[in-house]
Amino acid sequence: MQIRKWLALLLVLTMMFLTACQNSSKDEKTSTASKEKDVNEKGFPIVNEPINLTFLTGKAPDNSSNFEETYVWKTYAEKTNMNVKFELVPFETLTEKRNLVLASNDLPDAFYSARIPSADLVKYGKQGVFISLNDYIDQYAPNLKKLMEKYPDLKRGLTMPDGNIYSFPSFYDPEFLSMLIGKPLWVNKEWLDKLGMKEPKTTDELYKYLKAVKETDLNGNGKNDEIPYSSAGINELLDSIKGAWGLGNKGLGHKFADLDPKTNKLRFIRTDEKYKEMLEYVHKLYQEGLLDPEIFTQQETQIYSKGMEGMIGSAVIPNPLAQMKSDKYVGLGALKGPHGDHIYSHVKTPMVWVGAFAITSANKHPEATIRWMDHFFSEEGAKFYFMGEEGKSYTKSSDGQMQFTEEITKNPQGLTQDQALTKYVTWIGGSYPGHVQQSYFKGSESLPNSLEVGEKAEKNVDEIWNAFNFTEEEMVFKQAQGADLETFVSEMEAKFITGDASFDEWDKYVKQVENMGVKEYMDIEKAAYDRYMKQ
Numbered sequence: 001m002q003i004r005k006w007l008a009l010l011l012v013l014t015m016m017f018l019t020a021c022q023n024s025s026k027d028e029k030t031s032t033a034s035k036e037k038d039v040n041e042k043g044f045p046i047v048n049e050p051i052n053l054t055f056l057t058g059k060a061p062d063n064s065s066n067f068e069e070t071y072v073w074k075t076y077a078e079k080t081n082m083n084v085k086f087e088l089v090p091f092e093t094l095t096e097k098r099n100l101v102l103a104s105n106d107l108p109d110a111f112y113s114a115r116i117p118s119a120d121l122v123k124y125g126k127q128g129v130f131i132s133l134n135d136y137i138d139q140y141a142p143n144l145k146k147l148m149e150k151y152p153d154l155k156r157g158l159t160m161p162d163g164n165i166y167s168f169p170s171f172y173d174p175e176f177l178s179m180l181i182g183k184p185l186w187v188n189k190e191w192l193d194k195l196g197m198k199e200p201k202t203t204d205e206l207y208k209y210l211k212a213v214k215e216t217d218l219n220g221n222g223k224n225d226e227i228p229y230s231s232a233g234i235n236e237l238l239d240s241i242k243g244a245w246g247l248g249n250k251g252l253g254h255k256f257a258d259l260d261p262k263t264n265k266l267r268f269i270r271t272d273e274k275y276k277e278m279l280e281y282v283h284k285l286y287q288e289g290l291l292d293p294e295i296f297t298q299q300e301t302q303i304y305s306k307g308m309e310g311m312i313g314s315a316v317i318p319n320p321l322a323q324m325k326s327d328k329y330v331g332l333g334a335l336k337g338p339h340g341d342h343i344y345s346h347v348k349t350p351m352v353w354v355g356a357f358a359i360t361s362a363n364k365h366p367e368a369t370i371r372w373m374d375h376f377f378s379e380e381g382a383k384f385y386f387m388g389e390e391g392k393s394y395t396k397s398s399d400g401q402m403q404f405t406e407e408i409t410k411n412p413q414g415l416t417q418d419q420a421l422t423k424y425v426t427w428i429g430g431s432y433p434g435h436v437q438q439s440y441f442k443g444s445e446s447l448p449n450s451l452e453v454g455e456k457a458e459k460n461v462d463e464i465w466n467a468f469n470f471t472e473e474e475m476v477f478k479q480a481q482g483a484d485l486e487t488f489v490s491e492m493e494a495k496f497i498t499g500d501a502s503f504d505e506w507d508k509y510v511k512q513v514e515n516m517g518v519k520e521y522m523d524i525e526k527a528a529y530d531r532y533m534k535q
Contacts, residue, residue, distance in 0.1 A: 039368040041139060045081035046371045053369065055112040056101060057086040058094045060429020061301065064422040071388050071424040082365075082372055086112065091431070102129060107362040110369055113431045116167060116355025118160065118469040119479065125166040126472065130358045131366055132164040140370040143377035144168060147435060156535035157351040157466030168373050168433040170353040176438045177461065178454035179445045180251075180348050184331035185240045187314040191218045191328075202336045203244045203281060206314075210290040213313035221310075228313045229285065230292035232300045234497060235490075236316040236346075237282060237291075243343030243460070244335045245274040251464035253349035256486060257525050266529060268522055270489050271510045276503070277338070279496045286497050296494065316346075319444030322417045331449060333456030344457040351466045356433035376434045383440045385432075388424035394442070404442055417444070468528035477517070477524060485516045 039047055057067065064070050067086035068077075077083050087108065089097045098114055101107065102124055124130050137145050148155040151174065158165045172179045187200065191213060200206040210228035218226055231237055239255070242248045247269045250258045260267040269275055285291050294302065300323075306312050307324035320329040334344035359369050375381035387394045387402055394402050403409075408420040418428050426432070427443070438446060470478055492509055495501035501509070 039140070039365070039371060041371075044079050047081045047365070047368050050081050050083060051365050051368065052083045052085070053109040053363070053365070054085045054087060055110045056098065056108040056114060057088050057111075058091050058113040058115055058431055059088040060091055060431075061299075062418055062422075063428040064426055067426050070422065070426055071393070072385060072426065075389075076384075080372055082368060084372075091115070091429070107360040109363040109365075110357060110359045110373075111355070112357055112433065114355065114358070115353055115431055116358055118354050118467065119475045121166040121355050121358065122160050122162065122469070122472055122475065125160060125164055126162065128361055130166040131361060131363070132166060133168075133359075133370065134164055136367065136370050137165070140367050141168075141374040141377075143374050143381070143435075147171065147377060151350070152535070153466055154351055156532050157349070157354055157469070159535055160469050161471040161531060166358055167355040168357040168377070169351045170356040170431060170433055171377075171435050172348070172350050172352060173435070173437045174350045174464070176436060176441070176445075176454075177347075177458055178450040179436055179438070179441065180350065180464070181344075181346060181450075181453060181457060182348055182445065183236065183316045183318055183346065184450070184453040184457075185237075185314060185316050185346070186320055186329040186331050188213075188218075188312065188328055189330040191313055192330075194218055199330060200332060200335065203241060203338065206241075206332075206335060207281075207285065207290075210285065210313065211288065214288070214290055218313070219310045225311055226313055227292050227306060227311050228290040229315065230298075230303050230306060230312050231295060231316040232298055232303060234282070234291075234295055234494060238278070238493070240316055240346045241281075241335060241337075242269075242275070242278055243345030244337030244341055245278045246337070246339070246341035246343060247272065247275055247278070248345035249343050249462040251345075251347045251349050251462075253465060253467040256489070257522065266522060266526055268518055270493075271513050271518070274339070274341075276506055279493060280503060283497050283499065283503075287499060319447055319450050321447055321449065322444035325416060327449075329449070331453035331456070333453065334460035342460055343462060344460040347457075347461055347464050349464055349466045353431055353433075354467065354469075356431060373433060379440075382435055382437065385434055386425065386427060386436070386441050386443075388421075393421070393424040402440060402442065465532070468525065468532050470524065470528050474524045474527065477520060481517045482521050482524070485513065485518065485521060488516060489513060 065088065067073050067088065073084065094115060098111065098116070102120065107129065121130060125132065133141065148158070154169070154171060158167065158169060160166060187209065192199065192209065195209070195212045195216065197209055197212065200209050213226050213228040217224065229237065239248065239252060248255070248258055249261070256270055257266050257268055259265070292298070300317060303312070303315055303317060304323045307315065307320060307326060317323055320326045334342050336342045357373055359366050363369055376385050390396065392405065393408060394404050396402055404417070408417055411420040422428055444450060492501060496503060
């Protein structure tokens with residue numbers, strides 16, 4: 001009996017030993033497999049065994065509808081061993097879709113070209129939905145790190161109030177001014193010549209030109225169908241000319257407040273007396289029929305169609321050559337205003353989108369994903385991303401300058417440059433994460449006429465700030481009372497312009513803005529400004 005007990009115990013011990021050996025062998029295999037899948041810190045492929053990722057991705061209407069099949073992503077997938085599925089969402093519905101996804105448990109691995117505002121980076125970063133990149137940047141994002149060291153303002157703009165960086169930005173070289181301008185105010189040079197007028201240098205000269213376009217059959221079709229000025233929304237015009245009244249001196253990232261040159265303090269510009277004068281000027285344009293009747297409702301593609309039909313005298317768009325296939329336009333520099341103010345105000349912040357790319361907690365390969373993204377902040381990656389393949393989408397001249405092929409610039413199927421590019425790249429429409437420099441970015445902002453606008457504007461551009469980042473507590477006000485205040489101001493401005501509200505009511509309107517909390521609004525702006533300057 002005793003012998004059987006010992007035999008049974010020996011059998012149990014033997015089985016335990018064999019199981020342990022098997023598990024040890026399995027652990028060794030698992031460890032080896034894990035090492036094989038580890039991210040390579042340098043070079044390509046990024047991972048040794050293929051991985052699959054899903055990115056929720058914002059899409060412009062004229063961009064490709066199948067990112068995976070474009071040259072840049074097909075090639076990069078092979079190069080990196082990382083297969084990305086881009087779930088495309090039109091920019092028009094992106095905010096709604098992004099908010100729904102963030103509120104769910106069904107997260108993508110990352111958000112790409114997703115226009116995530118800093119408020120959401122702070123909120124969902126604190127919740128752990130977006131991962132902090134701070135501990136990864138040194139090892140896996142050397143290109144982003146190098147840029148932050150070169151441009152301290154970039155690090156300021158990326159760093160949230162909690163001290164964390166949650167995203168890769170869409171960052172334009174501060175010296176690439178035509179790119180920061182993005183959408184100059186263009187006037188029809190052929191029509192200027194017909195009218196015997198010179199390029200407008202002041203707001204008064206611009207008015208005289210628009211009025212002459214309205215009163216003259218410049219396209220020669222026997223109809224009074226010329227449109228003196230057109231844009232997608234009235235804000236494009238306001239942002240383009242407010243510098244002529246000395247306002248908006250810190251760029252388009254600060255549309256409600258700038259720095260008063262007299263006091264060197266922040267000021268709320270939208271109730272300033274000079275802002276009122278500017279609105280009166282635009283009201284005159286509207287009242288006299290010098291603005292496109294569809295200005296408050298149309299999309300940019302509608303402007304392009306009108307331009308190709310020879311109907312437009314002036315417009316705020318990226319470039320008439322690229323979007324309207326017309327070389328008849330010239331871009332204006334800073335207009336001088338009635339008081340001698342002379343600022344070029346339509347300038348985007350270098351960090352156009354703080355949250356162009358963010359990685360979520362659902363991502364099982366954050367190191368690899370960071371490396372995947374960081375490559376496009378290098379010279380090699382940027383050339384590849386923006387230009388495609390040498391010999392197919394671009395060529396190099398003897399002095400090393402890159403230019404798109406005639407398949408793109410003079411497409412045999414009659415496609416515009418942007419349309420022809422979608423076969424190779426997906427940056428059409430903007431909002432992409434990456435680093436844009438003039439040397440390798442050959443979009444419409446790099447065309448000679450756009451570069452000429454940058455040269456005209458340069459001496460009239462003030463220091464441009466990146467957008468401020470706010471704490472969660474500050475955002476409670478910004479997203480409630482602050483948002484209501486901004487909406488009210490924008491709605492009232494439209495009413496003043498159309499005549500639905502009389503300028504006799506201006507003082508009453510200013511008082512109402514004050515009652516809606518403009519002091520607290522500016523106190524929060526000041527706190528964010530102080531943090532920004534201390535980063």
